[in-house]
Amino acid sequence: NAGVTQTPKFQVLKTGQSMTLQCAQDMNHEYMSWYRQDPGMGLRLIHYSVGAGITDQGEVPNGYNVSRSTTEDFPLRLLSAAPSQTSVYFCASSLHGYNEQFFGPGTRLTVL
Amino acid sequence: AQTVTQSQPEMSVQEAETVTLSCTYDTSENNYYLFWYKQPPSRQMILVIRQEAYKQQNATENRFSVNFQKAAKSFSLKISDSQLGDTAMYFCAFVGEEMNYGGSQGNLIFGKGTKLSVKP
Secondary structure, three states, rough: OEEEEEEOEEEEEEOOEEEEEEEEEEEOOOOOEEEEEEEOOOEEEEEEEEEEOOOOOOOOOOEEEOOOOOOOOOEEEEEOOOHHOOOOEEEEEOOOOOOOOOOOOOOOEEOO | OEEEEOOEEEEEOOOOEOOOOOOEEEEEOOOOOEEEEEOOOOOOOEEEEEEOOOOOOOEEEOEEEEEEEEOOOOEEEEEOOOHHOOOOOEEEEEEEEHHHOOOOOOOOOOOOOOOEEEOO
């Protein structure tokens, strides 16, 4: 099993550009989520999904979109990047919400 | 709203000694789960230990153990025989069981982290 994979590992964008952060898991987990990590802030939930076709907002959803067409994939879209979105982004999955969450390796995003 | 507080932004310990990291949380739920995650310089998030609130026995994993005080809403992590490889950020996290049924299944709430340095 590859676990949770994320691409890319690093990305630099200009303000206003759009991009998609990819996340995939091969563990047949129902629950998937996206977090952002900023210095001194811990990890904050952006969006989450409890199964294919079901998504919802977390604590900091503004500026991000998600969709979940398959169990395996949960991409995060930045529609118009802003410097405030400079952060490290983590995707995570778990069998059920209260089980251990497995994290991907993270994507470091810089918006200039 | 649930909150998780880690009051020690940074700590250091000598190799082979014992260190305790503090975590407190606030919730009105009776059933919930608590976690400690480790984030080394590689950035990877690694689960260290997990505690179910309905279990009175403190969880242990090799050199890692917790002191879970439900009434005080405290969940500290003790690392025994500290090793250089324990140098990392440590995050305390909470998920409430009722949050599952409310549709926010599995939404971890993290503390801001404690940076632990193990010195040779």
